[in-house]
Amino acid sequence: MRLNSLDGPGGPAPGGLGDFGSTPAEKTSAANTIETELEPNTKKATEHADEATNTAVAGFDGWETAAGLKKVADTWDKQVKNLMGRLSSEKGALRGASGLFVRNDIGLGDQFRPIGSQSRLNGL
Template sequence: MRLNQLDGGGGGGSAGGSPDLATAPAKKKAAANTIENELEPNTGKAAKWADSATTAAVAGFAGWATAAGLKTVETTWDKQVRTLLARLASEKTALRGTALSFSGQELDTRARIAGVRPASSITQY
């Protein structure tokens, strides 16, 4: 079987969409920088503020069941903050890795295309 032409729908891509993969390394880098310079530090600051406020409340309710409950809440909060910070770090790393991967793939594809020479005698002229 031999394919002599594309189908009537244009073939190759998704229906009605562009068949090209588009990526924006600059936007990925900007998002990773936002995570690093804004979200991670601000999350850490918020966690410390909440910890100090909760510690003061636990001391204020010493001897009451409320103090034990607040201590449990504080432990849960700290665990959730650590999980969130780990997730942010993971997303930051993934964004930077993806941007590098796409850039490397693009350079590799360009090099391969540049290495292809037409098999035609017209190139002699």
């Protein structure tokens, strides 16, 4: 058994060959997809489900079924609120990660610049 193998019986090691799984452009694209497709479509689907459920609750007024549907609708609304919050968090994390990597790279480059400027290899 080899723990340091890139390719094992299950395929490549997690993380592949050490490269990032996506570029800043891909992160931006994913964040934009969340903003322009997932969030609006989730909201639209929720509104449609709420309308249909409210109609059903009104149709079963006075029956226990109406109370049960109302309870399900309340649970649904809480879950949708959590999902929308999660989508928003993921969108922000994707946008923030790209900037964080760039700032980190620039900072590291700035730390190495003084070393390179003092090298006797400069000008060879």
